Amino acid sequence: LMVNEVVTNAFKHAFKNKKEGKIWVHLYEKKGNVVVEIIDNGVGIPDSLMLEDSSTIGMTLINLLKKQLEGNIHFSNKEGTEFRLEFEKADVKGIGSSLVDN
Numbered sequence: 001l002m003v004n005e006v007v008t009n010a011f012k013h014a015f016k017n018k019k020e021g022k023i024w025v026h027l028y029e030k031k032g033n034v035v036v037e038i039i040d041n042g043v044g045i046p047d048s049l050m051l052e053d054s055s056t057i058g059m060t061l062i063n064l065l066k067k068q069l070e071g072n073i074h075f076s077n078k079e080g081t082e083f084r085l086e087f088e089k090a091d092v093k094g095i096g097s098s099l100v101d102n
Helices: 001-015 058-071
Strands: 023-030 033-040 072-077 083-090
Touching: 001 023, 001 033, 001 058, 001 083, 058 072, 058 083
Parallel strands: none
Antiparallel strands: 023 033, 033 083, 072 083
16 A cells, blocks of 8 residues: 555656656565565655645555554655655565465
8 A cells, every 4th residue: 555655646746847767665674574665766755744744635545554463664855755664564464464274
């Protein structure tokens, strides 16, 4: 959900008045944490939208998911927008991770 929200916002807003742009999505593990980075080379996100108390629906969703994952979010504007979510990797067992032997 969070990746969808950030990428959708990049498509909607990052490339205004530009003929083309790029969005990179990186997912990796670092010191027992999962890191999700979404970076674009667009116009950058306004500082007012990066605030944790921003009342936009997208930021509300992002902050709810961050709390659910007990993670940290970082935004920056350097030649576009960089969004990074970092949360502790957990080994979870359930339907998506189990196999049935016959």
